[in-house]
Amino acid sequence: MCLAIPMRIDEIRADGTGVADLDGVAREVALSLIADPRVGDYVIVHAGYAIEKLDRQEADERLALFREIAAAWEARPHEVR
Amino acid sequence: MKYVDEFRASPAAAPLRARLGRLGEALSARPGTVNIMEICGSHTMAAARYGLRDLLPPRVRLISGPGCPVCVTPPGYVDAAIELAGRGVTIATFGDMLQVPGSSSSLAQARAAGARIEVCYSPRRALELAAAEPAREVVFLAIGFETTIAPVASLVDLAARERVANLSLLVSFKLVPPALRAVLADPDLSIDAFLCPGHVSAITGTAVYEPFARDRGKPCVIAGFEPLDILFGLCGILAQLAEGRAAVENLYRRAARDAGNPIARAVMERFLRPAAAYWRGIGVLPESGLVLRDEFAAYDAEKRFGLKVGAGREYPGCMCGDVIKGKRLPAQCPLFAKRCTPADPVGPCMVSAEGSCAASYKYERKGGR
Numbered sequence A: 001m002c003l004a005i006p007m008r009i010d011e012i013r014a015d016g017t018g019v020a021d022l023d024g025v026a027r028e029v030a031l032s033l034i035a036d037p038r039v040g041d042y043v044i045v046h047a048g049y050a051i052e053k054l055d056r057q058e059a060d061e062r063l064a065l066f067r068e069i070a071a072a073w074e075a076r077p078h079e080v081r
Numbered sequence B: 001m002k003y004v005d006e007f008r009a010s011p012a013a014a015p016l017r018a019r020l021g022r023l024g025e026a027l028s029a030r031p032g033t034v035n036i037m038e039i040c041g042s043h044t045m046a047a048a049r050y051g052l053r054d055l056l057p058p059r060v061r062l063i064s065g066p067g068c069p070v071c072v073t074p075p076g077y078v079d080a081a082i083e084l085a086g087r088g089v090t091i092a093t094f095g096d097m098l099q100v101p102g103s104s105s106s107l108a109q110a111r112a113a114g115a116r117i118e119v120c121y122s123p124r125r126a127l128e129l130a131a132a133e134p135a136r137e138v139v140f141l142a143i144g145f146e147t148t149i150a151p152v153a154s155l156v157d158l159a160a161r162e163r164v165a166n167l168s169l170l171v172s173f174k175l176v177p178p179a180l181r182a183v184l185a186d187p188d189l190s191i192d193a194f195l196c197p198g199h200v201s202a203i204t205g206t207a208v209y210e211p212f213a214r215d216r217g218k219p220c221v222i223a224g225f226e227p228l229d230i231l232f233g234l235c236g237i238l239a240q241l242a243e244g245r246a247a248v249e250n251l252y253r254r255a256a257r258d259a260g261n262p263i264a265r266a267v268m269e270r271f272l273r274p275a276a277a278y279w280r281g282i283g284v285l286p287e288s289g290l291v292l293r294d295e296f297a298a299y300d301a302e303k304r305f306g307l308k309v310g311a312g313r314e315y316p317g318c319m320c321g322d323v324i325k326g327k328r329l330p331a332q333c334p335l336f337a338k339r340c341t342p343a344d345p346v347g348p349c350m351v352s353a354e355g356s357c358a359a360s361y362k363y364e365r366k367g368g369r
């Protein structure tokens, strides 16, 4: 019930609702709970509502950190902190 | 799925596990076990699914607390919904509620007996149902924690604007911070830190956890739901404990802003006010729920239908209450996997995919995988 997943907004309709893409499937998403939704934004969707925008920079930085940790581990497994 | 898969399958898992192990060693001088509690159905499910408990250092335990909204909802609530259905009302609900046992039957059983029970992925579906049949009352089962509350409360706004007069909510909303206070107040549980729910935090922000870190000395780390997020969050907690610190740390900034979501909170504030709420396994906690404000009484199913939601009767022997509080593991319930299975559940913890018993049945049972 608490499931909330990232989707990309592909379209914003006149009534303020949006159409979001989830792995190629179009889903209707209410956008009334987030500020300034834009086409192309990734949003966290729960119960048909976008509850927050996904901060892509934060996500990409975290992924980069994980890649770094992994690379350091592969090079010297016992020295990684 | 973009921004999901990358946090799931990654070569970073091995080094994070190793980091956990080292932090565990750093903590080995501490007496007793280190008890970390998560309070989120999605964490419960992910921990079981990915076998994360097997990766924990010795003497570090990850306990599932009262984080499954369906599980903390008392049987009396289901009884009230069935009673309404019996009066010819259409019940609109999230799918998880269907199999939850009331005192004597479930909504699924009521539906099989002819009641109109409609499963909705989004609360907005309830509005469509009401608009399509203006002569019929529709009641939406409004349960959930902070993440779910704003979307559901938005229904009142939509119904008012679209002049849909035959829709109301049976409200049993619950708030996470009072549950944390209750868990800490329990002398049988000694919780050392909280792994905080990412999507609840996306609404509340970090401030609600400050008293637990500052005044109670419990590290509170907000984490996402993919295995790497959880491993990273657990590393954050163990690091704080090893350093003797207790702070609120947000390790899920990609979705949860430190300030939370003020728009969602404004919607909650506009339609709802705090009230005491009954939690299965915990009892009544003051100011731990939200109910509709008096101005919106017309949308309050309890008032509209002159109904009082009671506690109801739990199945004898079901230990959901203890499981919800993290006092007992599902396998310690004598009914687990015997009288009680996902196909024929007697307690809500076995029903919801996010319930501890269901997660444990599916992923952690010996030979169950």
Ligand code: SF4
Residues within 6 Å of the ligand: B317, B318, B319, B320, B321, B323, B330, B333, B334, B335, B336, B337, B340, B341, B346, B347, B348, B349, B350, B351, B357
């Ligand atoms: S196994 Fe079934 S009966 Fe036992 S606590 Fe869990 S839900 Fe209740």
